[in-house]
Amino acid sequence: MNLIGISINHRTAKVELRESLNLNVSEVKNFIKILKNNLLKEGLIISTCNRTEVIGIPYTNNISYQDLINALIQFKRFENLSDDNFEKFKFLQVIEHLFRLVSGIDSMLIGDNQIFKQVKDSFQIADEENFIGFYLKKIMDFSLRVGKRSISETAISEGAVTVSFAAVQLIEKIFANLSKKSALIIGTGETGEIASKHLRDKGVTRLALTNRTFDKAEKLAKELNTAVFPFDNFKEHLYKFDIIVSATGSQELILTKDDIQKAMKKRNLEPMVIVDIAVPRDVDPESKNLENVFYNDIDSLNIIVELNLQKRKNEIPKVEKIIYDELNNFSEWLNSLQVSHVIKSLRDKFESIKFEEVQNNINRFSVDDREKLELVTKRIINKILHQPTNEIKKLATETNTQDLNRIKLSLVQELFGLNNFNEQGKN
Amino acid sequence: MIDTIHTLNILLPIFYFTAFLIYLYDFLKEDKRINNSKRLFLFLTSSVHILYIIFRTIEFDHPPITNVFEIFTLLAFSISFSYFILELITDIRNTGMFIIILSIAFQIFSSFFIEDLTDVKEVLRNNLLGIHVFSALVGYSGFTISAVYGFLFLLLYNQIKQNNYGIIFNRLPNLETLEKLCFYSAIIGFVLLTISIIIGFIWLPKSNLNFSYTDPKLLGTLLVWILYGIGITRKLYGNMRGRKLVVISLVGFILTISSTIVSNFLAKSFHSFY
Numbered sequence: 039m040n041l042i043g044i045s046i047n048h049r050t051a052k053v054e055l056r057e058s059l060n061l062n063v064s065e066v067k068n069f070i071k072i073l074k075n076n077l078l079k080e081g082l083i084i085s086t087c088n089r090t091e092v093i094g095i096p097y098t099n100n101i102s103y104q105d106l107i108n109a110l111i112q113f114k115r116f117e118n119l120s121d122d123n124f125e126k127f128k129f130l131q132v133i134e135h136l137f138r139l140v141s142g143i144d145s146m147l148i149g150d151n152q153i154f155k156q157v158k159d160s161f162q163i164a165d166e167e168n169f170i171g172f173y174l175k176k177i178m179d180f181s182l183r184v185g186k187r188s189i190s191e192t193a194i195s196e197g198a199v200t201v202s203f204a205a206v207q208l209i210e211k212i213f214a215n216l217s218k219k220s221a222l223i224i225g226t227g228e229t230g231e232i233a234s235k236h237l238r239d240k241g242v243t244r245l246a247l248t249n250r251t252f253d254k255a256e257k258l259a260k261e262l263n264t265a266v267f268p269f270d271n272f273k274e275h276l277y278k279f280d281i282i283v284s285a286t287g288s289q290e291l292i293l294t295k296d297d298i299q300k301a302m303k304k305r306n307l308e309p310m311v312i313v314d315i316a317v318p319r320d321v322d323p324e325s326k327n328l329e330n331v332f333y334n335d336i337d338s339l340n341i342i343v344e345l346n347l348q349k350r351k352n353e354i355p356k357v358e359k360i361i362y363d364e365l366n367n368f369s370e371w372l373n374s375l376q377v378s379h380v381i382k383s384l385r386d387k388f389e390s391i392k393f394e395e396v397q398n399n400i401n402r403f404s405v406d407d408r409e410k411l412e413l414v415t416k417r418i419i420n421k422i423l424h425q426p427t428n429e430i431k432k433l434a435t436e437t438n439t440q441d442l443n444r445i446k447l448s449l450v451q452e453l454f455g456l457n458n459f460n461e462q463g464k465n
Numbered sequence: 466m467i468d469t470i471h472t473l474n475i476l477l478p479i480f481y482f483t484a485f486l487i488y489l490y491d492f493l494k495e496d497k498r499i500n501n502s503k504r505l506f507l508f509l510t511s512s513v514h515i516l517y518i519i520f521r522t523i524e525f526d527h528p529p530i531t532n533v534f535e536i537f538t539l540l541a542f543s544i545s546f547s548y549f550i551l552e553l554i555t556d557i558r559n560t561g562m563f564i565i566i567l568s569i570a571f572q573i574f575s576s577f578f579i580e581d582l583t584d585v586k587e588v589l590r591n592n593l594l595g596i597h598v599f600s601a602l603v604g605y606s607g608f609t610i611s612a613v614y615g616f617l618f619l620l621l622y623n624q625i626k627q628n629n630y631g632i633i634f635n636r637l638p639n640l641e642t643l644e645k646l647c648f649y650s651a652i653i654g655f656v657l658l659t660i661s662i663i664i665g666f667i668w669l670p671k672s673n674l675n676f677s678y679t680d681p682k683l684l685g686t687l688l689v690w691i692l693y694g695i696g697i698t699r700k701l702y703g704n705m706r707g708r709k710l711v712v713i714s715l716v717g718f719i720l721t722i723s724s725t726i727v728s729n730f731l732a733k734s735f736h737s738f739y
Contacts, residue, residue, distance in 0.1 A: 191497070193495070208625070210639060211621070211625065211634060211639050211640070212625065212639055212640050212641065213639060213640075213641050214638075214639050214641040214642045214645070215641075306703055306704075306706075307706060307707065308706065309640070309641075309706075309707060326626065329707070329708065330706075330707050330708070332625055332626070334628070338628040341628055341630055342630050345630055345631075
């Protein structure tokens with residue numbers, strides 16, 4: 039099996055270049071058609087915001103990485119790329135790269151488990167386009183197993199690694215059931231919008247918005263089906279909320295310690311989480327000292343992000359161990375495939391010699407003896423092939439001496455002329 | 466059987482210590498492989514302990530409730546077993562070591578000082594006394610567990626307030642859950658202590674000639690009962706929550722321990738039977 043792959047990713051190219059080669063689903067399907075026409079028998083295309091990858095089995099050994107790169111550049115009609123913008127892989131390197139990718143350790147955000155779904159979807163698209171054959175199907179099974187094992191056996195995807203997820207992680211450390219909690223989002227810019235969606239995803243049902251420009255808040259409220267408060271009087275409603283997320287562009291404080299204190303009094307000191315992700319800050323940091331008030335600004339959330347990123351980095355050796363385990367398993371499978379092919383050819387060759395010789399000399403034996411002849415020659419072949427067959431089978435399990443094994447198999451094929459024999463068989 | 470009892474008496478602190486170490490290791494390393502085995506080992510420890518209690522009861526012809534060191538072994542069992550049940554029900558697995566450490570302390574005291582008593586006062590063989598002591602014991606276990614969760618609440622509360630997102634932040638359940646566990650354990654403790662006090666008031670004046678309403682143990686227990694009563698009522702009426710509530714639980718626990726020390730070791734009380 040000849041396997042090649044190319045990758046343009048966050049290590050090799052700036053975002054503008056990566057964007058220029060990004061393929062949407064319909065483009066992936068069209069590009070598969072082009073590759074199938076003259077370059078790859080089987081293959082896979084993975085295209086996300088951070089990378090575009092093409093891997094596959096070429097029709098001939100003359101097809102190289104450069105052909106794949108040229109095909110991609112021509113397809114996207116983008117010229118400003120150099121050879122250095124691509125990583126190139128061959129045979130087992132492709133498999134290892136794919137395993138690293140699907141496990142999340144190759145991602146820009148280490149442990150990003152979105153990539154697992156993206157790879158899975160890419161395999162599905164390739165399968166729908168009949169681009170997945172015998173080998174790629176097996177590679178898909180192995181890759182998805184690596185992805186699943188990395189998620190379930192290590193903590194590579196655990197912990198929040200973005201500020202808005204860190205805010206949610208913090209809130210979940212204070213409240214047990216977010217579906218029973220209410221949240222107010224102050225400021226409906228991009229950050230406020232992301233925070234609202236995260237909280238909604240986490241089950242917060244009583245969500246309200248407020249914004250200096252009321253129309254903007256109203257628009258987002260419609261989309262998320264939440265309440266809206268006019269900015270002028272939202273402080274009167276502050277006490278109703280367990281979670282306050284503030285993300286405005288205001289240059290002055292929006293909520294003073296006194297405002298929070300009044301709200302806390304009204305809510306009978308029920309805990310309140312304040313997440314201030316605005317710079318400059320919207321809420322007086324002194325609120326932190328109030329009983330049952332959990333105030334966090336962007337710096338304190340960044341501490342969580344950094345700690346979680348470090349924890350994920352510490353998990354990389356565990357993931358790599360899974361990758362090498364599965365690489366071994368894959369090599370073992372591949373070896374067994376080559377080994378069984380050689381054993382079959384060897385047996386076929388001996389059978390054909392036996393058949394030829396028996397046919398040439400059949401008239402020298404009486405009709406009664408012909409059956410015995412068949413039996414005796416069969417036994418002779420079995421006895422001759424017993425030892426070599428066992429020795430060849432052993433090669434399938436010895437994965438740490440792969441190169442030597444490949445030489446041994448070639449030697450067997452050459453010694454008995456199996457390559458010529460197979461070619462003749464095909465003809 | 467006496468040899469088995471003596472062997473188990475030595476083994477029990479070792480069992481509890483091993484269980485503690487497994488829980489501690491999992492708390493520090495969060496090793497998924499031992500997540501279930503630590504629970505199994507705690508169950509094994511509790512099973513060995515219950516066998517020990519049964520053997521003692523049969524061998525010495527009375528349940529081990531006649532002196533403070535017999536009660537300590539029951540308390541060690543009751544605390545760990547209650548935690549085991551709690552872990553099964555809530556599936557909160559990372560707080561075990563904070564509770565088992567108390568079982569270790571009680572069991573070490575018990576194992577060192579417990580005696581093979583066969584001659585006990587007739588009053589101590591009474592069934593009502595059994596119920597009185599049993600409910601008080603489970604009640605105290607409730608207060609102990611409540612205090613542990615109260616302590617963990619304060620720990621996590623301060624860590625979050627100080628932006629300290631270390632191992633405590635990562636491993637402990639959320640504040641609301643810790644407060645609930647602290648509160649519900651206190652309720653269980655309060656109800657059972659109430660039953661124990663009622664039985665004590667009905668039965669003890671009749672059965673014990675030295676009974677006195679000014680007995681230090683009695684006054685101490687009443688104080689504990691009133692304190693928990695106030696805390697629970699205020700929480701139910703929504704006047705108290707969070708830090709203040711768990712502080713009451715911790716004070717109640719310290720008062721319970723102090724009252725036991727005073728009545729059993731320092732003052733003369735009709736509760737000291739040996």
